[in-house]
Amino acid sequence: MPAPRNGLVTGDDRRARCWWGASTPDYRAYHDDEWGRPVVDDHRLFEKLCLEGFQSGLAWLTILRKREAFRRAFRGFEIDRVVRMGARDVSRLLGDPGIVRHRGKIEAALANARAAARIRDEFGTLAAFVWRFEPAADGPERPRRMTRAALVRLTETPTSRALSKDLRARGFRFVGSTIIYAHMQATGMVNDHLVGCFRHRQVKLSKGIA
Secondary structure: OOOOOOOEEEOOOOOEEEHHHHOOHHHHHHHHHOOOOOOOOHHHHHHHHHHHHHHOOOOHHHHHHOHHHHHHHOHHHOHHHHHOOOHHHHHHHHOOOOOOOOHHHHHHHHHHHHHHHHHHHHHOOHHHHHHHHOOOOOOOOOOOOOOHHHHHHOOOOHHHHHHHHHHHHOOOOOOOHHHHHHHHHHOOOOOOOOOOOHHHHHHHHHOOOO
């Protein structure tokens, strides 16, 4: 769907939402119910981190439509269960038509589980580590007003570069700064719903911002 000038589309429910969230039923559900909602559960954080890596070079819609197959393939993205996966599982997953069959990305998910387990040992939870990087809502890297033009320009930030660098140093793969910024958007570390989208204010309130 072409983006209107202000980036907002009013649906049949009379709610204004970000243009991409009105483009398909899958995106509408994801936009309305998930994207930008703060995530502090380790399983979901790990899942989103891995799926953002699998999305590299592909449309997010492709990953979204395969998500249930990914969950089955990667044992619900429970970190301890993925840690126990090995070469035999990689071979099995390369034959699974329900997921993206890319050896590097599959092996990265397994490596990321081991790295996440080490982070959990050090910080208590993966969430405790990741959320240390949450940027201030009124900080210098955040737009004063989240418009369509501002959102289009936001592909990475100093924070996403810093988190990416730290994750890579700890053994994570497919966690470049652009992928990590998408992860920050998806998990609510930043609120990138456009001003005027009904979810923008809801997310602000969920983060305790008036």
